[in-house]
Amino acid sequence: MDEHVYKEEIGPxxxxxxxxxxxxxxxxxxxxxKRNKKSSHSNWIGRIAFVLILTAVVLFLVKGTYxxxxxxxxxxxxxxxxxxxxxxxxxxxxxxxxxATLSKKIDDLEEELKDFDLKNADLNKPVLDFDIxxxx
Amino acid sequence: xxxxxxxxxxxxxxxxxxxxIKVRQMKKIILVLFLLAVNASFVHAQELDYExxxxxxxxxxxxxxxxxxxxxxxMASYLKSKTLTLQTKAEKETLEMLKSRDDVVATxxxxxxxxxxxxxxxxKEEKDEVFLLLDTELKWYLDHKARMNEGDFLEDLVSKxxxxxxxxxxxxxxxxxxxLFTISKGESKFVRSRQEEILLEVxxxxxxxxxxxxxxxxxxxxxFRDIEERFEQSKNLELAAxxxxxxxxxxxxxxxxxxxxxxxDIEGSLNKLKEVNDFLxxxxxxxxx
Numbered sequence: 001m002d003e004h005v006y007k008e009e010i011g012p013x014x015x016x017x018x019x020x021x022x023x024x025x026x027x028x029x030x031x032x033x034k035r036n037k038k039s040s041h042s043n044w045i046g047r048i049a050f051v052l053i054l055t056a057v058v059l060f061l062v063k064g065t066y067x068x069x070x071x072x073x074x075x076x077x078x079x080x081x082x083x084x085x086x087x088x089x090x091x092x093x094x095x096x097x098x099x100a101t102l103s104k105k106i107d108d109l110e111e112e113l114k115d116f117d118l119k120n121a122d123l124n125k126p127v128l129d130f131d132i133x134x135x136x
Numbered sequence: 137x138x139x140x141x142x143x144x145x146x147x148x149x150x151x152x153x154x155x156x157i158k159v160r161q162m163k164k165i166i167l168v169l170f171l172l173a174v175n176a177s178f179v180h181a182q183e184l185d186y187e188x189x190x191x192x193x194x195x196x197x198x199x200x201x202x203x204x205x206x207x208x209x210x211m212a213s214y215l216k217s218k219t220l221t222l223q224t225k226a227e228k229e230t231l232e233m234l235k236s237r238d239d240v241v242a243t244x245x246x247x248x249x250x251x252x253x254x255x256x257x258x259x260k261e262e263k264d265e266v267f268l269l270l271d272t273e274l275k276w277y278l279d280h281k282a283r284m285n286e287g288d289f290l291e292d293l294v295s296k297x298x299x300x301x302x303x304x305x306x307x308x309x310x311x312x313x314x315x316l317f318t319i320s321k322g323e324s325k326f327v328r329s330r331q332e333e334i335l336l337e338v339x340x341x342x343x344x345x346x347x348x349x350x351x352x353x354x355x356x357x358x359x360f361r362d363i364e365e366r367f368e369q370s371k372n373l374e375l376a377a378x379x380x381x382x383x384x385x386x387x388x389x390x391x392x393x394x395x396x397x398x399x400x401d402i403e404g405s406l407n408k409l410k411e412v413n414d415f416l417x418x419x420x421x422x423x424x425x
Binding site for chain 2 (some may be wrong): 093098120
């Protein structure tokens with residue numbers, strides 16, 4: 001039997017993908033009941049339904065696993081409260097070492113000022129009893 | 137000192153004499169250096185810093201609280217039943233409490249002194265003026281403690297306690313408040329001096345940027361004026377605080393109020409400096425933009 005006859009009577013040579021598809025369809029048959037082998041129409045409906053379900057499951061899993069990527073990243077972007085002009089990436093002085101040093105000095109001072117206790121609470125006067133009296 | 141074996145050999149005596157002397161001298165020098173090092177480390181260990189002085193004060197304060205509790209009990213017992221035994225017990229507990237009270241004031245004054253010593257931003261004269269006040273008070277309490285002894289009767293102790301009360305209210309509070317005020321003022325001045333340094337550096341950088349011509353600096357230069365204005369306001373508030381504190385004399389009845397008012401102005405001064413810091417941050421962000 002030559003190649004042409006084979007293709008007409010039996011169909012094209014089955015590939016690995018076809019084998020997998022068949023297995024999937026068998027699985028669909030088991031889940032949704034045996035498909036009608038003669039109806040190519042129901043075959044395609046089954047395939048499309050299966051692919052849709054599979055896509056939905058995959059998307060659900062991916063979204064669940066990488067929820068940070070899908071949800072947190074946009075939120076953190078909003079939270080940063082980016083003001084106009086804060087994009088320093090293209091500036092000539094954005095990475096200037098002198099400016100970076102100055103920025104660090106200011107930040108350090110800011111931190112110190114936060115915890116400043118001008119009243120020196122730990123040095124409050126001691127409470128002492130000066131009223132000594134032995135009269136009733 | 138034992139001679140090295142080589143020095144005992146007579147044949148080589150003259151030849152080695154000089155070297156042996158050198159060895160002995162070296163030993164002496166090493167010994168002297170060692171003693172100096174030990175002495176230096178000992179002196180260093182004796183230096184009193186704020187942390188140590190403050191923990192001494194807390195220790196004495198706890199001790200005083202305990203002594204005071206015993207004094208209250210002894211006094212109550214004596215007032216309930218005026219026996220000679222209870223009177224003697226009351227005298228003993230009162231004496232110990234009063235001595236402990238003097239210790240608390242003395243260690244408290246010392247803690248403030250060390251804190252002031254370690255405070256940056258103040259000139260020597262400013263510190264010395266307050267040190268003098270604190271040292272005078274410290275000496276008074278040490279003398280007062282030494283003047284109390286076991287032979288004192290209750291009346292004597294009451295009288296000596298009253299002396300301390302008067303001293304504390306009239307003189308010691310002035311020294312304490314002036315010292316606390318000076319510490320706060322020094323901290324505020326130190327922040328300002330650091331900011332002035334940063335401002336100078338920022339100005340130099342902006343001048344350089346201006347000369348390079350890649351960036352418009354007119355806005356930043358206008359912001360410098362705002363910063364200098366805040367510095368002026370901060371200094372004026374400090375001066376106002378000093379004027380307030382000048383009212384702190386022995387005649388002043390409400391010394392607490394005067395101190396609170398003075399420190400309030402210093403807080404105002406510091407708030408201006410916080411604004412300066414925000415402005416400096418804004419300028420740096422503008423430069424980076």
